[in-house]
Amino acid sequence: MPPGDLDKAxxxxxxxxxxxxxxxxxxxxxxGVYKISDDLAIIQTVDFFTPIVDDxxxxxxxxxxxxxxxxxxxxxxxxxxxxLVAFPIKDMDIxxxxxxxxxxxxxxxxxxxxxxxxxxxxxxxxKYGLSVTGFVHPDxxxxxxxLKIGDQLVxxxxxxxxxxxxxxxxGLVSQDVIEKVTRIMAALNxxxxxxxxxxxxxACTDITGxxxxxxxxxxxxxxxxxxxxxxxxxxxxxxxxxxxxxxxIPAGAYKNREFREAMIEISPLVDRGVTxxxxxxxxxxxxxICVAKEKANSLMDELRHHKMEDSAVIGEVIPEPKERIVVV
Amino acid sequence: xxxxxARGLACPAPVLQTKAALQSQKLAEVKVIVDNEGARxxxxxxxxxxxxxxxxxxxxxxxxxxxxxxxxxxxxPQKVPEADTEPKKIVIMCAxxxxxxxxxxxxxxxxxxxxxxxKEMGPDLWRLVLVNNGVKLTIDESPVLQDLKRLEDxxxxxxxxxxxxxxxxxxxxxxxxxxxxxxxxxxxxxxxxNVITI
Numbered sequence: 001m002p003p004g005d006l007d008k009a010x011x012x013x014x015x016x017x018x019x020x021x022x023x024x025x026x027x028x029x030x031x032g033v034y035k036i037s038d039d040l041a042i043i044q045t046v047d048f049f050t051p052i053v054d055d056x057x058x059x060x061x062x063x064x065x066x067x068x069x070x071x072x073x074x075x076x077x078x079x080x081x082x083x084l085v086a087f088p089i090k091d092m093d094i095x096x097x098x099x100x101x102x103x104x105x106x107x108x109x110x111x112x113x114x115x116x117x118x119x120x121x122x123x124x125x126x127k128y129g130l131s132v133t134g135f136v137h138p139d140x141x142x143x144x145x146x147l148k149i150g151d152q153l154v155x156x157x158x159x160x161x162x163x164x165x166x167x168x169x170x171g172l173v174s175q176d177v178i179e180k181v182t183r184i185m186a187a188l189n190x191x192x193x194x195x196x197x198x199x200x201x202x203a204c205t206d207i208t209g210x211x212x213x214x215x216x217x218x219x220x221x222x223x224x225x226x227x228x229x230x231x232x233x234x235x236x237x238x239x240x241x242x243x244x245x246x247x248x249i250p251a252g253a254y255k256n257r258e259f260r261e262a263m264i265e266i267s268p269l270v271d272r273g274v275t276x277x278x279x280x281x282x283x284x285x286x287x288x289i290c291v292a293k294e295k296a297n298s299l300m301d302e303l304r305h306h307k308m309e310d311s312a313v314i315g316e317v318i319p320e321p322k323e324r325i326v327v328v
Numbered sequence: 329x330x331x332x333x334a335r336g337l338a339c340p341a342p343v344l345q346t347k348a349a350l351q352s353q354k355l356a357e358v359k360v361i362v363d364n365e366g367a368r369x370x371x372x373x374x375x376x377x378x379x380x381x382x383x384x385x386x387x388x389x390x391x392x393x394x395x396x397x398x399x400x401x402x403x404x405p406q407k408v409p410e411a412d413t414e415p416k417k418i419v420i421m422c423a424x425x426x427x428x429x430x431x432x433x434x435x436x437x438x439x440x441x442x443x444x445x446x447k448e449m450g451p452d453l454w455r456l457v458l459v460n461n462g463v464k465l466t467i468d469e470s471p472v473l474q475d476l477k478r479l480e481d482x483x484x485x486x487x488x489x490x491x492x493x494x495x496x497x498x499x500x501x502x503x504x505x506x507x508x509x510x511x512x513x514x515x516x517x518x519x520x521x522n523v524i525t526i
Contacts, residue, residue, distance in 0.1 A: 170340040226500070245377050247343045247370030254366040265500050268490030268509035321500030328494075 002255035022138060023074075029143050030070040030205055033136065041138045045070035048084045048129020052165045052283050053182050056096045060103020061186040063128045066208070066284035068111050071134035072193035073206035073287055075142035078111055078134040083118030086127035100128050111188055140197075142204040144219045151202055152296035153227065153315040156192040156308050157286025159212055159277040160240030161185055162250045167243040177239050184237070184310075185284040191306045192287045199299045200292040207285030210256055213278045213325060215288060216315075217260045220323050229315040229327045231270045234278065241273035252281040266327040278327065286310075290317065329357040334367060335390060342367040343374045350378060360393045368393060415451035419520040421513075422462040425470075427526065436471070442526070443472040446479060453479075455516045458505065459489040462526075467501045476504045487512060 001009075015025045022033040022041055031045035047067040051059045064081075071078040083104065087097050108115055113132070164181050167173050173181075189206060196204065205215050212234070220227055256279045266275055286308075291299050296313055303311040318326075332349055334342035342362050349358060358380070360371045368391040372382045380395035426435030427442055443465070446453060456479070458465060465472050466488050480486050486505030493499050493507065517523050 166340050170344050245373060247372070247374035247377070248340050249366065249370055249373075251339050251364065251366035254369060258365075265502075265507065267494060267499070268507055269494075324500050326499050 002252065002259065004255070004259045022141065023143065027145075030073040031134075033074065033138075033141055035138050039137055041136050041141065043071050043074050043076040043134040043136055043141075044131070045134075046084070046129070046131040048086075048127050049283075050125055050127050052185070053168065053178065055182070056099035057103040058182050058186060060100040060105075060128060061107045062103075062182065062284055063100075064104040064107035064111075064130055065186050065188050067130035067132050068107070068113065069189045069206045069208075069284060069287075071132055072189040073142065073204050074134075074136060075140050075193070075197070075204065076134035076136035078113045078132050080116050080133045081108055081113050082131045083115065083120070084127070084129045084131060085118065085120035086123035086125070087120060088124055088126060089122050092126065096126070100126070104128065104130065107186070107188070111190055142201060144203055144205045144215075145223065146202045147219060147223055147225055147227075147290050147317045148202050148292070149225055149317050149319050150293045151290045151317040152293050152313050153216075153229070153317070154289040154291060154296065154299060154303070154311060155207070155212070155235060155286055155314050156189065156289070156303060156311045157184055157187070157207070157282075158235035158237045158310045159207070159280055159282060159285070160237035161283050161285065162211070162253060162280040163240050163243050163248055163276065164237060165283065166250045167239075167246075167248040170248060172243065172246075172248065173239070181237065187284075189287050192289070192303060192308060192311075195302050195306055196287070196289055196291070196299065198302075199295050201289055202292065203290040205288050207282045207288055209252060209281045210260075211253065211279045211281050212285075212288070213264055213327075214256045214260055216325055217263055219288075219290070220263065220325055222323070224322055226318045226321045226323060227315055227325045228318050229278075229325060231267075231274045231278065231327050233312050234274070234314045235310040235312050236274065236277045240277050240280070241271075244273045244276040249276055250281055253279045256281060263323060264325045264327065265321075270327055275327075329359050329394075330355050332358065332360045334360055334371070335363040337362075337367070339366050339370055343370050346371055346374055356397045358395045360395070361387075362391050362393065363389060365391070367391075415454070416522060417454040417520045418449060418452050418522045418524065419455045419457060419516050420446070420453065420524045420526060421457045421459065421517075422465070422526040423460040424526060425461045425464045439465075440471050440475075443475045443479075446475075447482065451483070453484055454520065455485050455487055456505075457487045457489075457508075457513050457516065459492055459513070463488050463492040463496065463498060463502070466504050467498055468503060470503075473503055480504055487516065489513070 020035040031043045035041045371393045375395035383394045385392045427438035487508040488505040490507040
């Protein structure tokens with residue numbers, strides 16, 4: 001749901017809690033964290049959606065990679081998963097569901113996660129996703145907070161999947177571009193999460209439905225600091241610009257802009273297609289890592305060494321203007 | 329004029345309907361009715377990418393995007409005479425935070441008075457463009473900030489030059505108006521009936 005609408009629904013509700021809740025709904029992050037003992041906490045998350053690509057096997061892979069991503073973004077290791085399935089059994093051949101689940105299973109195997117259950121319902125439209133539980137040391141949780149002035153912002157996957165998925169629905173995208181984007185969305189954020197454990201990382205999140213600027217805005221809100229984003233450094237899938245100029249922009253991108261534009265200042269020199277990509281809702285996007293300045297270059301080297309060639313330093317945490325994002 | 333009803337459709341369907349209509353026949357003018365902001369912007373962009381000039385009208389809850397094929401227009405299209413009741417389009421281009429040369433203190437006083445009196449132009453005042461030192465009128469320290477905010481609340485579009493904000497390191501300090509670029513400024517001048525430079 002669009003960010004503003006969800007706030008309206010939840011505003012004022014009281015959520016049950018106890019002393020072991022480290023991260024709950026009162027300070028919404030990528031996932032919830034619950035302390036089991038002094039050296040173990042569990043991270044829980046759930047995510048599911050309707051197909052974004054036509055191929056059911058790849059849809060399963062993407063949905064699983066997307067659900068697992070929240071665990072990685074919080075510094076944890078995913079351990080167990082449950083399937084969530086909604087299926088139009090009267091209109092669709094059951095073999096489609098089998099392929100979706102096979103895609104999800106292959107992704108779970110890659111992530112060394114075990115599937116221990118699930119739930120399915122009949123629905124008019126196919127939906128698939130996972131509920132995932134991961135482990136983390138209570139002192140090593142990465143959140144959206146704790147940004148320090150001078151920190152460098154690193155993004156590990158290119159933007160533009162929302163715009164290109166819209167163009168795919170419109171039948172405008174060539175097969176090789178569909179394959180390229182599918183591979184980007186299906187890629188686990190595991191390797192990036194492994195690499196960053198050896199670096200002074202102060203905050204981390206994964207880029208999904210709110211777009212880069214929406215998720216960055218969550219980091220900047222109530223933080224007392226600001227962020228400068230260097231738009232020319234942001235990795236963007238090259239076909240994004242063409243489809244954006246044709247009006248292939250998902251409705252969510254406009255909602256993201258409307259919700260956050262008051263705290264964002266975009267230089268008029270920034271190309272419109274780039275701005276579109278910055279607000280574009282992502283499916284299974286990359287990690288946005290906030291790392292101490294002096295280690296940013298070596299982190300970049302190691303990410304590239306681990307085949308994350310699109311990774312880039314895209315901005316810096318600045319003292320002023322407070323709680324605003326300046327895009328140059 | 330070809331009319332396309334794309335209400336109730338989610339993106340990218342309104343664009344696709346428009347695209348299909350353009351492909352089936354050569355259209356000089358097309359009207360697309362949508363019911364959400366995203367569809368409006370997407371259809372507008374699509375038509376522009378196809379070489380149409382666009383305008384948007386509000387009709388109740390509906391948004392109507394009208395596209396006119398620029399190629400079929402005269403190189404210098406004749407201005408359609410406007411009805412007497414239509415307000416004029418006056419653009420004020422203000423490149424300073426003081427009026428006139430000589431005494432700065434007096435210049436500042438005149439500027440405060442000038443901005444405060446602008447409301448007398450009523451709806452004829454269409455755009456206020458602030459460039460160079462003029463952008464300093466939009467920050468907290470500006471003595472006319474409240475007046476500008478009132479003008480904006482009353483429907484005046486205030487365009488503030490982004491290059492100038494950047495030059496003076498005032499990004500993020502602007503408290504009124506929309507950040508703009510030279511293309512928007514030049515377009516506003518072209519569409520205006522009258523441009524007044526301060």
